Amino acid sequence: DSGVTQTPKHLITATGQRVTLRCSPRSGDLSVYWYQQSLDQGLQFLIQYYNGEERAKGNILERFSAQQFPDLHSELNLSSLELGDSALYFCASSPGGMPTEAFFGQGTRLTVV
């Protein structure tokens, strides 16, 4: 157990809908990272927050947004969902700003039907 908690574990939703994925980082970790893993694209970095502020942005679609709250948990919002958004979404956390020290959660499997 990495100490990073993601909910829900599984999510099935219809195209056009909006969902929210939640991540609780390890105790004391200030950075949260979101990644998407799909069969065709592999594991891709989406976005990083550090102590509530956006720190780095990767290949995140405009339909997706994230935030980190004062208690350091983070949410990833996915809207206007398409079939191609079906993937595993991972959250990771690290004490500082370096992803080299990050631990990954178990992921949320999103299926868009």
Add this chain to the structure above:
Amino acid sequence: QKEVEQDPGPLSVPEGAIVSLNCTYSNSAFQYFMWYRQYSRKGPELLMYTYSSGNKEDGRFTAQVDKSSKYISLFIRDSQPSDSATYLCASFSGSARQLTFGSGTQLTVLP
């Protein structure tokens, strides 16, 4: 062309074999090189990372980086069935502030 290329395998070896997993990268700005292990339906787990060129050893695992040829390797000695997983290489630069992953190599160690 992807910035980090990795042979997807699958790779199947007998128990006790030495396993060699490899990646190449194209971005000269990459400074950190990581290897992750991912079991089915689980999150990636960091095995080890190397800063710049050189070797790093941790138990049965050795990571090697050759910046001159932009080549990253992971060697697993005395492989065990419990090593069966997907192995992902990744690279990081401070300027880009993001991890770039290879596509992963699926390894099966047969008892």
